[in-house]
Amino acid sequence: MRAVEGDSKSEAELAILIGAVLRVVEMEIEKFFDRIDGKNPPKKKLICATCSEPVAFNVARFCWLNKIRFGENIYCRECQQAV
Numbered sequence: 285m286r287a288v289e290g291d292s293k294s295e296a297e298l299a300i301l302i303g304a305v306l307r308v309v310e311m312e313i314e315k316f317f318d319r320i321d322g323k324n325p326p327k328k329k330l331i332c333a334t335c336s337e338p339v340a341f342n343v344a345r346f347c348w349l350n351k352i353r354f355g356e357n358i359y360c361r362e363c364q365q366a367v
């Protein structure tokens with residue numbers, strides 16, 4: 285009897301342990317993807333609203349500083365002249 289009780293207990297413990305391990309693995313996977321996603325926001329893709337060409341940061345900043353003219357959009361140097 286004792287041995288059976290012991291076995292069922294360890295089985296339950298094992299299930300809890302597996303559950304805990306799976307949760308940790310899940311968290312690590314989430315953290316991993318967070319890190320990948322987290323890398324993108326600072327290097328937000330700066331793309332021209334008109335021609336979809338990549339825009340240099342200082343060019344994008346120029347647009348942000350001239351929001352009255354460009355609104356929320358970013359334009360490359362060429363397209364800025366057409367706005």
Ligand SMILES: [Zn+2]
Pocket residue numbers: 332333334335336337359360361362363364
């Ligand atoms: Zn453009």
